[in-house]
Amino acid sequence: MGHTITDDLVRTQRAWTETYQQLAEQPGRTVLRRRLLCLSRALAEERLSPTERMELRRLAREGR
DSSP: OOOOOOHHHHHHHHHHHHHHHHHHHSTTOHHHHHHHHHHHHHHHTTOOOHHHHHHHHHHHHHTO
């Protein structure tokens, strides 16, 4: 552990969640799929532990 969850990372998680929701409402939108893939890569590069991922999602939901 020991990873610091930065504001940028929280914003990325929030953007991922919003994009995922938009894609669920508008399936087949290429631009949304590409954005989701890009955001997914950015989040995966952080190599967070499962506990840190849960904390990141919580912070994004709460609007830290």
